[in-house]
Amino acid sequence: MKIAVIGATGLVGREMLKVLEERGYGHAEVLAAASPRSAGATLPFAGRELTVTTVDDAIAERPDYAIFSAGADASRQYAPRFAEQGTVVIDNSSAWRKDPNIPLVVPEINIDAVKADDRIIANPNCSTIQMVLAISALQREYGIRRIVVATYQSITGTGLKAIRQLEDEEHAAATGAAAQAPRAYPYEIHRNLFPHGGDFLPNGYTTEEQKLIDETRKIFGDNTIEVSPTVVRVPVVGGHSEAVNVELRRDYDLDEVRSLIAATPGITMQDDPAQNLYPMPVTAHHRDEVFVGRLRRDPSQPNTLNLWVVADNIRKGAATNAVQIMQYLTRKR
DSSP, X not given: OEEEEETTXXXXXXXXXXXXXXXXXXXXXXXXXEOGGGTTOEEEETTEEEEOEEHHHHHHTOOSEEEEOSOHHXXXXXXXXXXXXXXXXXXXXXXXXXXXXXXBOOHHHHGGGOOTTOOEEEOXXXXXXXXXXXHHHHHHHXXXXXXXXXXXEOGGGTOHHHHHHHHHHHHHHHHOOOOOSOOSSSSOOTTOOBSOOSOBOTTSOBHHHHHHHHHHHHHHTOTTOEEEEEEEEOSOSSOEEEEEEEEESSOOOHHXXXXXXXXXXXXXXXXXXXXXXXXXXXXXXXXXXXXXXXXXXXXXXXXXEEEEEEEOTTIIIIIHHHHHHHHHHHHHO
16 A cells, blocks of 8 residues: 655644554555655654655655645645545545535544545544544434534644744743744733634634534534534643533433443543543543543533543544544445
């Protein structure tokens, strides 16, 4: 198998290489591609060094799969060129997610949405992936009427510039020196948070919030689900957290709900308040599972429950989900 990783020098691209190695692709022919200014650099992979190539050169190699994490503009430019020659593209950007002709996939939920002739497959937004996986069994068993979600999103979702901003601000706070690094955000993030993820839309919501609405409906195949999101950026590295309030279409038994969620592939249940056991980004960091806890009935609303969901947004929220799609497809095809 020949696999191209597009955007290999970025935060998610490097993680994709790690996940490929961990999941048994160390002996595959892997092409690391990035912008021309990165060409010639090397990246470690499975005990060897990969020389970074350009995307045009990767296209010429006609890989079986191309996993993209290079931004929406690059995906729009290059993904169709790969697809035209038969390469299956798995794209981590927002470029194709809303396209009705392109499947948006969390493999544990809807890998069957991918048809044999599909050549571009969209990876959902990181915050969407962990939420829909955590509640997918509830949609299947009870049906979901409404979701109210507040996210507490790691700075890693913004990329290396945000990590450098936080580290610089932490250093400045510890030493009294002035912060030097360019800002990824309009405000400092150290010891701070702000309800701002993506760009603001005319309706007052942000692009990150709108993704939670649109992508949830598409993945579940149900445009009647109401979603009310608030995205918050927090000074955390390990992963995204979400407080999720779910109104079901009929009443439920809480023990049954707990069992259904715990049995979902890719879920780890951490729900023992007596032992202070609940999901946290510090324990989700570098893990592929979605962690769920704090399950409790909402006393203010019929058929409704609350849960707390945490996942490493660079792993399951991006790199791992993309590689898993490829794994499922190689088995299916």
